[in-house]
Every structure is written in C-alpha cells, then in structure tokens.
Amino acid sequence: MKQIKLKGKDIFNGTHLLGPGKVLLLSEDGVVAGIVAESEAGSDVTEVDGILCPGFVNTHCHLELSHMKGVIPEKTGLPAFLTHVMQSRNQGAGDINAIIDKAEQDMWETGISAVGDICNSNATLVKKQQGRMYYHSFVECMGVAPAGANSRYQYSMDVLHSFREINGPHHQCSIVPHAPYSVSGSLFELLAHTPDNTPVCIHNQETPAENELYQQKTGEFLSFYQHFGMDISAFQPTGTNSLEAYLPYFSGNKILLVHNTFTSSEDIEFTQQQPVETWWCLCPQANLYIENRLPDIEQFRRMKCNITLGTDSLASNHRLSIWEEIKTIRAHFPEIPLEEILQWATFNGAKALGIQETYGSFNTGCKPGVVLINQESSRII
Ligand SMILES: [Zn+2]
Structure with a gap:
C-alpha cells in the first residue's frame, strides 16, 4: 500500500516537539506508521509549511x-x-x-x-x-x-x-x-x-x-x-x-x-x-x-x-x-x-x-487525524 510521507517545519507527536528534519509516515487511510529521519524517508515526501500535530x-x-x-x-x-x-x-x-x-x-x-x-x-x-x-x-x-x-x-x-x-x-x-x-x-x-x-x-x-x-x-x-x-x-x-x-x-x-x-x-x-x-x-x-x-x-x-x-x-x-x-x-x-x-x-x-x-498522538498504530499549524490550524488528513 502506498504511504503518505509528510514533512513540516516541526512535528509535535502528542507530548513533544521533535524538531526539524523528521518525516511522518502514514498509511493511505491515516494510520501512523512511524516517524523517521528525513534521510531514511526515501522519495515522495510532501513538504508542508507549519507544525504537524495530531488532531x-x-x-x-x-x-x-x-x-x-x-x-x-x-x-x-x-x-x-x-x-x-x-x-x-x-x-x-x-x-x-x-x-x-x-x-x-x-x-x-x-x-x-x-x-x-x-x-x-x-x-x-x-x-x-x-x-x-x-x-x-x-x-x-x-x-x-x-x-x-x-x-x-x-x-x-x-x-x-x-x-x-x-x-x-x-x-x-x-x-x-x-x-x-x-x-x-x-x-x-x-x-x-x-x-x-x-x-x-x-x-x-x-x-x-x-x-x-x-x-x-x-x-x-x-x-x-x-x-x-x-x-x-x-x-x-x-x-x-x-x-x-x-x-x-x-x-x-x-x-x-x-x-x-x-x-x-x-x-x-x-x-x-x-x-x-x-x-x-x-x-x-x-x-x-x-x-x-x-x-x-x-x-x-x-x-x-x-x-x-x-x-x-x-x-x-x-x-x-x-x-x-x-x-x-x-x-x-x-x-x-x-x-x-x-x-x-x-x-x-x-x-x-x-x-x-x-x-491524540502520532504513536505507531494510532489514527488521530493530522493538523497543520501555522498562523491558523487546519486539517490535512
Ligand atoms: Zn458546558
């Protein structure tokens, strides 16, 4: 199954801001597969402008x-x-x-x-x-x-x-x-x-x-x-x-x-x-x-x-x-x-x-929804 790969300015995983350079991996139906370093994420990473946060x-x-x-x-x-x-x-x-x-x-x-x-x-x-x-x-x-x-x-x-x-x-x-x-x-x-x-x-x-x-x-x-x-x-x-x-x-x-x-x-x-x-x-x-x-x-x-x-x-x-x-x-x-x-x-x-x-978190296996925060908050998944 195709993965969704998202990179923001930062990722908040539910308890911590993880800092830049990380990629959030999700299945097509929004289940979290993990968070990896950009160098391990492979191709097709979508870059977004803001902090990625669970719903x-x-x-x-x-x-x-x-x-x-x-x-x-x-x-x-x-x-x-x-x-x-x-x-x-x-x-x-x-x-x-x-x-x-x-x-x-x-x-x-x-x-x-x-x-x-x-x-x-x-x-x-x-x-x-x-x-x-x-x-x-x-x-x-x-x-x-x-x-x-x-x-x-x-x-x-x-x-x-x-x-x-x-x-x-x-x-x-x-x-x-x-x-x-x-x-x-x-x-x-x-x-x-x-x-x-x-x-x-x-x-x-x-x-x-x-x-x-x-x-x-x-x-x-x-x-x-x-x-x-x-x-x-x-x-x-x-x-x-x-x-x-x-x-x-x-x-x-x-x-x-x-x-x-x-x-x-x-x-x-x-x-x-x-x-x-x-x-x-x-x-x-x-x-x-x-x-x-x-x-x-x-x-x-x-x-x-x-x-x-x-x-x-x-x-x-x-x-x-x-x-x-x-x-x-x-x-x-x-x-x-x-x-x-x-x-x-x-x-x-x-x-x-x-x-x-x-x-509430990007723990593997969760399906929390994904929010992008810049000046406003908006749902992306
Ligand atoms: Zn009330």
Whole structure:
C-alpha cells in the first residue's frame, strides 16, 4: 500500500516537539506508521509549511446548543447566563440538524478529531451515528429537589440508552451530573452508583456564587432558584467549597472537571488526596464570554494537574475551535510553552476520554487525524 510521507517545519507527536528534519509516515487511510529521519524517508515526501500535530481533542462541547450562537449577551456572570439559556434554548432553532452539521464541519476543518459532548436530549444522535468524528456523549442530568431525583434520573437514563445503541469505535457515552448547584444529594447518589459509567464530567466552580451556595447558602443562586420556582429547601450548606462536597461521590471513578475558574489551591490539594482520577478541562473563551475571567492556569501547572481543553458551546463561544482556545491561553499566559499547551489539546484530551490508543498522538498504530499549524490550524488528513 502506498504511504503518505509528510514533512513540516516541526512535528509535535502528542507530548513533544521533535524538531526539524523528521518525516511522518502514514498509511493511505491515516494510520501512523512511524516517524523517521528525513534521510531514511526515501522519495515522495510532501513538504508542508507549519507544525504537524495530531488532531485535537475537544473535551467539552454542547453541540446541541449550536443554534444559540450570538443569542446570549456576554459578560453577565453565570446565573444570568443560565437564565438566558433556559429561557431561550427552545426558540428560533430553525433546522437544528443543518446547524449541527455546520458546527461539526467547523470543528472538523479546524482540526478537531474527537469530542466530549454534553447532551440533554438526543438532538445530536443522528449526527453522531454518521461516525465522522469520535464522540463521547455525556448525558447530563439535573434537578435540585430530592423528591424529583428518581424521575430526573430515569429521563436521562432513557436518553443514555438511545446513545448506547450507537456505541462502537466512534462513540461511547456516560450519564453525568450537570453542576454542583443543579444536582441534589439524592441525584448525585443515583448518578454515582450507575454501573459501567466512566468517565464522568461536571461543570465545576464556574462562578463564585457556587462556592458561596455551599459555604453559606447565600448569593445569586438563591434568586435564580426562586425565578424558576425551584424548591431548594432540602439543600444544606456544607461550609466547604462545592468541590469538597461532591467529589467523594465519585471515588474510584474518573472525572473531568470543567471550567474551574474559581478553584483554589486548597481545592486542588483536596482533589489530589481523593481516590478519583481527576482531569481539569479549561474552556478559556467561554469563561471570558460568561464571567469575563480566566482560571488561574499557572496554579494548575504548578500543582501538576492533568489539563485538557474544551470549547464549551456556541451559546458561550464564537467558534468551536481548539486552536482559538490555545491562542487565547497564549495571549494571556505567554510564558507557557506551546509544546505543553499542545499536549493538553491532544494526548491529555485523549487520555481523559480513554481513547489514547487511537487519538491524540502520532504513536505507531494510532489514527488521530493530522493538523497543520501555522498562523491558523487546519486539517490535512
Ligand atoms: Zn458546558
């Protein structure tokens, strides 16, 4: 079979920049055959202008919210943002399938190969069935009243079952809690005891109001609950940050914590003492869109956290592009080496989703997709 031979200015293999003078060898269908010195590559080497990189892994997206692009005002804070989403998510959807097609196409063209995607319904099922990209569907469950926990759980389990039918090499799924402020203790229990359910994910510490709720049962979420007539009377504040209160439910599992904009070093220390495999997903553009603030990324690096990247949804972002997230991080934290951020965007994301045998690196036998990075990122295979 004919080989594809690619030489760029540099090759990033998922964890390291290998330097110039190397050639990436792939089979015609994109499976990595190896990386060799230029002198050993033989003829027919195609030279491209930029860094060759495995396809990106977007570990947090909501494809089903793609019709809300530009609908919600920016920098309002999370409680106001959520109020807008809940009031307008069913309006003006137009042809939702065409909008989802377009959003996936944009992810594809900017070099994303695999996605961790939040689902509240089966709106994205048809798209995922096509198997163009890898998806892990995180079927999200929420409900603050303990009395409603069983019916909420059952509803989401029904959605999960419809996604399980398309499980295979291009799809896996699990049922997950939405956020610490939207899930009762009873519902956390049900979710945590679901068998064969890994990894899980949760929106974590995206707003200061979340920690305040758990510390003292005060703050902006109380008026949010009141606005929507949600009964929060059973909620008892723990006097801790939210993370300390819920993480022990997931002992023995693997969890992807998403956003972490208001996570402290004490929270991270606590997490590192728990028997939970923890991954920290950063969605910087969405954080700027909603709260106009970024997580303390230096703190996560210093404390040797496993970092991944996500785009969040088109309700809270202008693009679904991991390269745009990387550019935002580089603009705010110019001291972080590109090599390190690229690992968050590729190999780490694949490990977090448990798909590192195929995605996220140029290890021999993987089929990660190939991205060319110069000023922009673009898919070449
Ligand atoms: Zn999200």
